[in-house]
Amino acid sequence: MTTTPQEPETLRVLSGIQPSGGLHLGNYFGMMKPMIKAQEESLLFCFIVNYHALTTVRSGKDLRQGTLEVAMDFLALGLDPEKSIFWVQSDVPEVVELSWILSCVTSMGLLERCTSYKDKVARGIVPNHGLFAYPVLMAADILLYQAHVIPVGKDQKQHVEVTRDIAERFNSQYGDTFVLPEPRIDPDVALIPGLDGQKMSKSYDNTLEIFSEENVLRKKIMRVVTDSKAVEEPKDPENDTLFKLYSLFASSEEIRDLGKRYRAGGLAYATVKDMVFEKINHHFKPYREKRHALNGERAKVERILADGAEKARYIANKTLRKVRRKTGLQYQKA
Ligand code: ADP
Numbered sequence: 001m002t003t004t005p006q007e008p009e010t011l012r013v014l015s016g017i018q019p020s021g022g023l024h025l026g027n028y029f030g031m032m033k034p035m036i037k038a039q040e041e042s043l044l045f046c047f048i049v050n051y052h053a054l055t056t057v058r059s060g061k062d063l064r065q066g067t068l069e070v071a072m073d074f075l076a077l078g079l080d081p082e083k084s085i086f087w088v089q090s091d092v093p094e095v096v097e098l099s100w101i102l103s104c105v106t107s108m109g110l111l112e113r114c115t116s117y118k119d120k121v122a123r124g125i126v127p128n129h130g131l132f133a134y135p136v137l138m139a140a141d142i143l144l145y146q147a148h149v150i151p152v153g154k155d156q157k158q159h160v161e162v163t164r165d166i167a168e169r170f171n172s173q174y175g176d177t178f179v180l181p182e183p184r185i186d187p188d189v190a191l192i193p194g195l196d197g198q199k200m201s202k203s204y205d206n207t208l209e210i211f212s213e214e215n216v217l218r219k220k221i222m223r224v225v226t227d228s229k230a231v232e233e234p235k236d237p238e239n240d241t242l243f244k245l246y247s248l249f250a251s252s253e254e255i256r257d258l259g260k261r262y263r264a265g266g267l268a269y270a271t272v273k274d275m276v277f278e279k280i281n282h283h284f285k286p287y288r289e290k291r292h293a294l295n296g297e298r299a300k301v302e303r304i305l306a307d308g309a310e311k312a313r314y315i316a317n318k319t320l321r322k323v324r325r326k327t328g329l330q331y332q333k334a
Pocket residue numbers: 017018025026027028029030031151152153154155156189190191192193199200201202203
């Protein structure tokens with residue numbers, strides 16, 4: 001792994017998530033689960049990117065509520081604030097300063113090539129400057145904490161590459177300053193399919209939420225799109241969304257068995273829907289209970305986030321002081 005200049009002693013793993021709607025299985029497997037695992041073996045930086053959400057969320061109430069809800073979701077799933085640094089992006093506003101500084105070494109062309117921006121515009125989101133500059137703020141998020149590894153789903157890979165480009169540009173202009181980060185994408189869960197078989201995403205109304213109630217979950221699973229093969233016909237597990245969802249929760253033996261039943265014929269998709277429901281429901285039930293309990297502990301959650309922000313801010317300021325010195329923004333004699 002390429003790192004500059006002095007490698008911090010512990011591997012730093014960092015990722016963020018927007019507080020804009022109920023978290024779904026794509027978020028869980030693509031980002032949250034690898035993050036929670038990473039807290040055991042590295043220094044984990046996990047934060048709620050509310051400045052990013054401001055590019056699309058227009059209601060103060062929704063943003064406020066969404067922020068607390070994602071925090072509670074993460075804590076319920078096992079994020080341990082004793083083992084990690086967990087905070088809300090806007091509680092460390094230094095990131096906005098770094099974002100501006102990085103903007104000044106970022107070419108327009110680099111941002112114009114970002115597919116996530118183009119997709120959002122194609123979906124009808126009216127672009128504002130924040131949406132266009134989104135990857136620069138994300139680069140600032142990553143570089144401010146000198147993170148090495150960024151666990152994300154496949155859709156965010158390009159943004160991590162853009163971050164590397166920006167860091168390289170800055171380093172070559174001002175001398176080695178930033179660590180060059182790498183995305184961490186587990187190929188098995190890089191792209192979790194939604195109810196319609198496309199990428200699961202809150203923008204496509206095809207999600208299965210981690211914390212939905214049993215009856216809602218069951219109803220949604222009944223909506224998973226399959227081909228129209230009759231019960232007795234042999235079926236193709238590889239191209240079936242239900243099979244893919246089942247495989248996320250099943251043992252390799254269970255996956256093999258179900259694959260055989262698909263190919264043999266005589267298996268109804270309705271039966272697989274029940275199996276998928278049982279798996280998902282069973283997996284998240286304990287987390288759901290913890291999540292309910294957290295609803296009554298808002299003050300405690302706010303305290304956890306404030307403590308996390310304090311730790312993050314200390315590290316952020318170390319980097320920012322260096323950047324201010326190198327760029328000449330710090331004009332006084334040190
Ligand atoms: P959404 O597409 O629902 O708006 P976000 O863009 O907020 O989701 O994604 C938050 C995190 O979850 C990112 O790291 C992203 O890569 C990951 N992620 C989102 N959807 C999926 C998916 N379907 N499969 C794998 N990872 C995903």
